[in-house]
Amino acid sequence: MKRITTIIVLTASAALASCNFDKSTPGYTYMDDMYQSPSLETYEPSAQFANGLSAQLPVEGTVPRGYHPYEFANSNEGYEAARTTLALPTEFDSEEALAEGKELYNIFCDHCHGEKGDGNGPLVMQEKILGVPSYASSRLPDITPGSMYHVIMHGKGIMGSHASQLTYDERWKIVRYVVKLRADQE
Amino acid sequence: MYTTSKLKRFASLFAVIALMLFSSVAQAFEGDAKNGRKLFKQNCASCHKLDKKLVGPALTGVTDKYSEDWLLQWIRNNAELRASGDEDALAIFEEYNGSVMSAFPALSDQDIFDILQYTIDGDPKPVVTTAGGGGGVAAAPAKDYSKEIVIGLGLLLFVMISLLARMKNTLRLVNGQDPVSILDEAGWFWGRLINNKGFVTVATIVVTIAFLNQLYWFMMGIGVEQNYQPEQPIAFSHALHAGENQIDCNYCHSSARHSKHSGIPSANVCMNCHMYVDGSEITDDAGNLKYDGERSPEIAKIYAAIGWDADERGYIENYEQQPIKWVRIHNLPDLAYFNHSQHVNAGQLECQECHGPVETMEEMYQYSELTMGWCINCHRETEVQFEKNGYYQDFHEELTEKYHGEKITAEKIGGLECGKCHY
Numbered sequence: 330m331k332r333i334t335t336i337i338v339l340t341a342s343a344a345l346a347s348c349n350f351d352k353s354t355p356g357y358t359y360m361d362d363m364y365q366s367p368s369l370e371t372y373e374p375s376a377q378f379a380n381g382l383s384a385q386l387p388v389e390g391t392v393p394r395g396y397h398p399y400e401f402a403n404s405n406e407g408y409e410a411a412r413t414t415l416a417l418p419t420e421f422d423s424e425e426a427l428a429e430g431k432e433l434y435n436i437f438c439d440h441c442h443g444e445k446g447d448g449n450g451p452l453v454m455q456e457k458i459l460g461v462p463s464y465a466s467s468r469l470p471d472i473t474p475g476s477m478y479h480v481i482m483h484g485k486g487i488m489g490s491h492a493s494q495l496t497y498d499e500r501w502k503i504v505r506y507v508v509k510l511r512a513d514q515e
Numbered sequence: 516m517y518t519t520s521k522l523k524r525f526a527s528l529f530a531v532i533a534l535m536l537f538s539s540v541a542q543a544f545e546g547d548a549k550n551g552r553k554l555f556k557q558n559c560a561s562c563h564k565l566d567k568k569l570v571g572p573a574l575t576g577v578t579d580k581y582s583e584d585w586l587l588q589w590i591r592n593n594a595e596l597r598a599s600g601d602e603d604a605l606a607i608f609e610e611y612n613g614s615v616m617s618a619f620p621a622l623s624d625q626d627i628f629d630i631l632q633y634t635i636d637g638d639p640k641p642v643v644t645t646a647g648g649g650g651g652v653a654a655a656p657a658k659d660y661s662k663e664i665v666i667g668l669g670l671l672l673f674v675m676i677s678l679l680a681r682m683k684n685t686l687r688l689v690n691g692q693d694p695v696s697i698l699d700e701a702g703w704f705w706g707r708l709i710n711n712k713g714f715v716t717v718a719t720i721v722v723t724i725a726f727l728n729q730l731y732w733f734m735m736g737i738g739v740e741q742n743y744q745p746e747q748p749i750a751f752s753h754a755l756h757a758g759e760n761q762i763d764c765n766y767c768h769s770s771a772r773h774s775k776h777s778g779i780p781s782a783n784v785c786m787n788c789h790m791y792v793d794g795s796e797i798t799d800d801a802g803n804l805k806y807d808g809e810r811s812p813e814i815a816k817i818y819a820a821i822g823w824d825a826d827e828r829g830y831i832e833n834y835e836q837q838p839i840k841w842v843r844i845h846n847l848p849d850l851a852y853f854n855h856s857q858h859v860n861a862g863q864l865e866c867q868e869c870h871g872p873v874e875t876m877e878e879m880y881q882y883s884e885l886t887m888g889w890c891i892n893c894h895r896e897t898e899v900q901f902e903k904n905g906y907y908q909d910f911h912e913e914l915t916e917k918y919h920g921e922k923i924t925a926e927k928i929g930g931l932e933c934g935k936c937h938y
Contacts, residue, residue, distance in 0.1 A: 352742055352743065352744040352745075352880065353744065353745050353746055354743075354745075355740045355743050355745075355846070356736075356737070356738070356739070356740055356743070357737050357738070358737065358738040358848070359737055359738055363848060363849065363850045364738070364848035364849060364850070365848075365849060366849040368849070370843070370846075371776050371778070372778075372779065372841075372843070382838060404613075405613055405615050408615075435763070436763040436765045436766055437763070437765075437766055437769075440760060440761055440762045440763070440766070448557070451760060451761040452760055452761075452762075452788075455759070455760070456556065457760065457792055457796075458561075458788065458791055458792065459556045459557075459560030459561060460556065460557065460558060460559055460560035460561025460562065461561060462558075462561075462617070467621050468558075468621065469617075470618075470620070484787075486561050486562050486570050486614075487561050487562065487569065487570060487790060487791040488787070489783065489786055489787035489788075489790060490783070490787075491787065493769075493781065493783060493784065494766070494769035494784060495769070496773075
């Protein structure tokens with residue numbers, strides 16, 4: 330009798346213990362050293378650096394691979410200069426770039442600018458972000474590939490800079506696709 | 516002294532006349548505020564609000580400040596007006612740090628009057644839903660009663676058993692026998708069972724197997740962090756951002772396509788939208804303002820972390836920025852290597868295949884097991900995406916020949932080799 334009771338209690342407690350009821354903790358691991366080596370995980374805090382972050386910025390003046398300097402300042406003059414002098418590099422004027430541009434546009438732009446570039450993205454239709462212009466020349470008469478690239482780099486009005494999310498190539502591919510959308514709007 | 520006071524008097528008189536003139540002008544045009552509201556949302560709302568400064572000034576009362584003709588000229592083509600040396604135009608341009616307002620040559624006079632009428636009339640008052648009214652009860656959410664049902668059924672069973680016991684005893688009394696307590700009867704039955712060797716053997720085997728089975732799954736569950744759902748520093752909702760707003764996962768997690776990690780977006784990515792969207796317009800299910808028109812406290816946490824002054828609309832200088840300490844949910848052990856870009860680009864997997872229906876998750880949790888068996892299963896079943904992949908083209912032909920047209924899974928290109936993930 331006693332033995333059976335013990336077994337029942339043990340089984341029940343094992344069954345209870347096997348469900349991790351507390352979702353806010355990750356639980357246990359077998360060999361912690363193998364799971365958590367001393368090397369830093371991405372974004373982990375670190376006492377080694379003065380600001381306590383392991384995600385340090387590169388040394389000032391560092392030039393990453395594939396880097397393209399952008400010389401136009403975030404100002405009205407910079408915008409005007411980019412608009413008039415910056416042109417779509419010929420290597421991005423291809424069908425392939427257009428197709429990739431479409432893919433990227435649908436990730437990075439369409440929730441505001443709309444799939445067709447008419448300024449009616451889901452966020453605009455829900456009135457969360459308003460006043461997004463269509464790319465059509467009736468609304469934006471004087472934009473050029475240069476000014477589009479400048480706006481992706483620096484933002485304009487309430488649009489923020491998207492430079493950190495996109496590479497040089499990706500930005501130009503999007504510009505190529507926006508040129509097409511603008512032509513389609515006519 | 517005399518001349519200045521006279522001048523002052525003259526100036527104030529002039530101001531009064533001008534004000535009367537302008538306010539009479541303001542009433543001179545007829546506009547349709549409804550159409551104006553629509554046009555405002557399409558054309559103006561990216562830089563202007565009625566009651567708050569945005570990129571440009573708040574527009575309520577703009578018709579009192581400027582004349583109708585001036586506004587027509589300014590809205591059509593403000594650059595031209597500035598070029599003509601108009602003082603008001605230059606002053607407003609300077610006040611807003613030289614932000615250039617777009618020209619709107621396509622708007623007709625009537626369109627502009629409609630917009631101006633909207634700046635006077637404002638938004639139509641929202642219909643206030645009366646809570647606690649007779650019909651309000653119907654909207655109450657369905658409650659989960661399963662627990663109560665189980666307890667109720669248990670009680671019913673108990674009542675039935677005691678009723679049956681009573682009946683049995685009554686029958687005994689009718690037959691002239693002594694009544695027996697139900698507990699005594701149960702004890703007698705239990706005594707017979709426990710002395711039955713066959714029963715004890717079977718019961719022990721069943722209980723032992725059940726115990727070992729539970730123990731096995733318990734041990735297997737150690738180190739598996741499925742359903743891990745820590746509390747995050749900001750109550751960010753993926754259901755809202757990725758679901759309702761339809762923002763692509765890669766918009767915020769842009770590094771998933773480029774690197775091993777699908778990074779946590781830095782605050783500048785949040786600010787791409789939240790420079791404009793401050794959550795003050797969020798409504799609850801009943802359609803009432805959730806924060807009484809105030810800024811959302813969750814969005815205010817981003818502003819506090821990076822030093823954005825939402826009233827002045829600028830970053831505070833020399834602000835000591837604070838990191839937002841998000842808690843990492845998906846964490847592979849350091850003994851295994853995983854690369855996001857490989858799976859997102861070459862593998863062309865959807866994020867949801869591993870992370871689950873994130874676009875419905877109010878609060879993020881770990882959907883998959885992330886165990887080795889789980890990885891291996893997927894590598895065995897998933898076909899390699901050879902399309903749109905120049906690197907794989909030749910390789911594909913070679914493999915099709917080798918496997919005689921069988922489907923080529925990740926396993927067949929080495930997806931099960933130990934050294935691919937453990938080194």
